[in-house]
Amino acid sequence: MKAIFNNSIIAESNNTIEVEGNHYFPLESLNIQYFKESSHESTCPWKGLASYYDIEVNGKVSKDAGWYYKTPSEAAKQIKNHVAFWKDVTVSS
DSSP: OEEEETTEEEEEOSOOEEETTEEEEEGGGBOGGGEEEEEEEEEETTTEEEEEEEEEETTEEEEEEEEEOSSOOGGGGGGTTEEEEOTTOEEEO
16 A cells, blocks of 8 residues: 655555554554654544644645554554554555
């Protein structure tokens, strides 16, 4: 699977975990130079507290386009140390 933003691959992995239609990429698969911690947070009733990344590639920014769970609930423990994407990020095989 590849995550693409602004014509650049921001993450690529053969070991994503699919949850609720979203592919969660292992942290080591991220091209980390494109990621910046965001102050945004949200709560999922069954996964827990989500933290976000802003993604910037060649001067174009997508705010809060990547999310992850630092300490997911027991029910979502398989996505610990994984990041999923939305907004302007295209995820495909």
